[in-house]
Amino acid sequence: MSNKKFTKLVLLFCLFFNFTFLVNAQTTSIIKGYDIYLNPYKGNDTNAGTKESPLKTLNEAAKRVNKASDGGAITVYLSSGIYGMNETADFNPVNYKFTKANRLIIRAEILPDDISWNPSDMPVLISTMSFSVEKDDKGQVTGSQNFGILIQNSHATIQGLRILGEPVHENPSKGMLIRNYPIVWEGKDLEDLRITQCLFLGDKFAIPNHLGVLANGKALEVDHCVFYGVKDAVVMWKNPVSNSSMHHNLIINSYGGIVWTWSATNDFKFYSNVISNANVLWILDKDEKESFLIENSIIVGYNSYVNKGGGAHGFGENANPEKLKVSKDVILKKEGKLEIIEDQTDKFYLHIKSGTLGSNLGAGLFTK
Template sequence: MLNTFEKNIFKSSIQKNPETMYKPIRTLLIILFISWGCVATAQLNSIPKDGEIFVNPEFGDNLNKGTKDHPIKSVYEAAQRINHANGKGSITIYLSEGIHGLDKTVTFHPANWHFTKENRLTIRAEILPDSVSWDQGKMPVIISTMPLNFKPYGNDDPLHGASYGLQIETSHVTIQGLRILGTPVHETPKEGYVKRNYPIVREGMDLTDLRITQCLFLGDIHAIPNHLSILASGHGIEVDHCVFYGVKDAVVFWQTNEPAVGCSMHHNLIVNNYGGAVWAWTVASDFKYYNNVVSNTNVFWEIGKNEQMTYNLSNSIVLGYNELLNKNGGAFGYGEPADTSKLIYKNDVIIKKKGAVELDKNPTSKNYLHLKPGSIGSELGVGLFLK
């Protein structure tokens, strides 16, 4: 306690310099602000010790630690934490059911975190299709709502409107169990314009080991065009057990410095796509294509304009197509017919220009948008289920 003399001195000091009493308060506030900032920065740049990050768009908060009990809110935040982290080892991002809206491109491009084939980056649903508790409503929904002003490779877009959803710029990545839509735009508003979204992209031409599995890609040309579900450069691209329904283009093997090795497509179902099903622009002749079913497609297969490679197909079905094999296509169109001898049919391949598959259209069925049991192609095991 202050005595009377001390109180008078303190009072006199304040009267001469009123800021005197505020200095300690300001100093304390500054210290608290810096401390909070350091804690927040450390938290944002940290990866949980178990390497697991949980994302919940409804209950999450981007200031949370990212654990199962304290999830973050956005996939973008998860990418930022990984991009700024230092270390090595596997990281798994678990997406809850619900709508994960992307209002900007989510780029995974870690500078100081190193993945390997065994210790990889996995972006997956919390509950996968083979789980007994799974149903179609458990799939996390990815939808792109960002402006269509992306510049591929930094260049202006010649077709006046593009966006990327998930951009993967690191090797050794798995994307699993997601329901992936396009973006709600009018795709061709005028001549020479193609407004388009690329939900999954990899630009790195020297990257390797990207697996996309058990994902459902949906689109509607009138309401929510899914222009090109997977646009991937580099090597080691594996697309398996996916369903593509109503999209424009399913998979494009994009650019590499040399023919892309170690790529494959198997156990996929592609139905009602109004573009091209398989764009084998850059894949080497070791490309493995087996146990796939394609039905009601505009163009089944697209190859590079030089028609240098031949490809082996096995245990697959194509029912209903306008063009079997084209070359020199792109976002602007589908090119012109190519030499069909570039496709070599090995074991059990059925190709019919007319025909259609039978799908389960019951929305409460786990088998929704899959081939009806016992119908043509159902024996090939295509679709979301590994078991």
């Protein structure tokens, strides 16, 4: 064989090898999905979105996810820092398929269970966006709203984020209400959303956090979250919400309703939660169709035990207390409060003080 022919064969082999490698690599990336990295200080929304070249905003990450096709897991990593949400991060990947195993995950780079974690590592999301205007039948403005993270797909997880509201005047005039919804799950035939290890913070006067999680879908799980000073924690509001749960959450100083089960079915599980200083513990749908069970929880200090109906502008009216069943392992006290760690340098900042009432249930950001 001549040297010239040999050289051609080598070149053809190399081209074939490279082509095969690229095809396999692309196939593998479809199976395994891919990662998107964010950094609010070093990032730029024209970057590639890799760890070395991160994006700046969560809404740009949503746009990248929405352009994806085929299927596989996608993880969006947020580094520590402050993310100003000047528009909704709308995740709506219509040409991409997630499954229970291969999910859309939006998470902090460092999670609470990591040995090196401390509260200052949490990515901070704060809304700075405009509000849509709402009018009644007479054309009079009754309020406005906006969404922080909007999830329009099944099989998603949001983990390890510190989520604030928006610095607005919530009640500018009589009958008018301005409200921010940090996490909204909305769409048709949705299933499987998990919100875990997130810290929802608000102040009704300075930075109202109207509602932590507004959900419309089956298999909702909210666990190991802290809701501190948030008006309403979780609302299940449309279509039958089956196979859902709230567990190991710490909810302090709520000035609205803790959990709204308007659309939840009676298999909704509520256990190992710790609640203190609540306005309304539970709000049923106006027809009181379902009954629910509270298990292995501690509830100290509340104004109203169970209501029905209500909405954005109110908390309804007293409901039949028999609609809430309480197991023997529940501590329920109308008066009192729990002891909270307020030292910001403490790893357990805003958690129950060790050795005091409520500290033994494992409610809060840590799963280990």
